[in-house]
Each structure stands twice: as structure tokens, then as C-alpha cells.
Amino acid sequence: MSANNPILKNNFRVELSIYNTAQKADIDKRKPELLGYLRKQLNNTLLDLDLIIDKSNVPKGFFTEKDKYKKLLEKNPTVDKLRNKFGLSF
Known part of the structure; x- marks a missing residue:
């Protein structure tokens, strides 16, 4: 409310x-x-x-994993380096 x-x-x-x-x-x-x-x-x-x-x-929300990841990258681009370093996918 x-x-x-x-x-x-x-x-x-x-x-x-x-x-x-x-x-x-x-x-x-x-x-x-x-x-x-x-x-x-x-x-x-x-x-x-x-x-x-x-x-x-x-209110607009983030509905897919890809959308959430893009938003996270906007806030902190070093997240992509960590993802690559640990061989993770989204």
C-alpha cells in the first residue's frame, strides 16, 4: 500500500x-x-x-536472468570478470 x-x-x-x-x-x-x-x-x-x-x-521489474545480469553489470562491471574467472554462466 x-x-x-x-x-x-x-x-x-x-x-x-x-x-x-x-x-x-x-x-x-x-x-x-x-x-x-x-x-x-x-x-x-x-x-x-x-x-x-x-x-x-x-513498476518495471527484471524478469529474465539475462535482464538481471545486465542490470548488475551496469552497477558493477567487474562482475563479468568474476564470472569469466570462475567459468560461470547466467
Whole structure:
């Protein structure tokens, strides 16, 4: 939840953008506890949470071993010397 700030909408509805269905499933599982806590702390029993899957804002990750290795080489080119010295492949 730290990646996207919640937005307060009309009628005390809080909209939270998430990245995927896995996040939605996790938050849905904890939603009753989360809403119970927020409603008590904010003294507002009308508060509700809407989850919006926003795939346009997904952070780019490194998906293949080759991509990870290229990124590592950008940070530290001597890694390639070590790979060659020990006869390793990626």
C-alpha cells in the first residue's frame, strides 16, 4: 500500500490503486480487519474501501536472468570478470 496513496472519494469511500489481482486478494482477505481499525480510529462507521487495479502504473521489474545480469553489470562491471574467472554462466 505504500506505493499508491489512497484517495478519499464521496460518501467516505477510499479508493486505493493496486497493481494486480494478487494484491487485491491479499487486501480483500484483510479488508474486514483493516476497515474495522480505520473506522474505529477515525470514528466513522461509513468508511469503505474500493480497490482499483491499475496496470498502467506497474513498476518495471527484471524478469529474465539475462535482464538481471545486465542490470548488475551496469552497477558493477567487474562482475563479468568474476564470472569469466570462475567459468560461470547466467
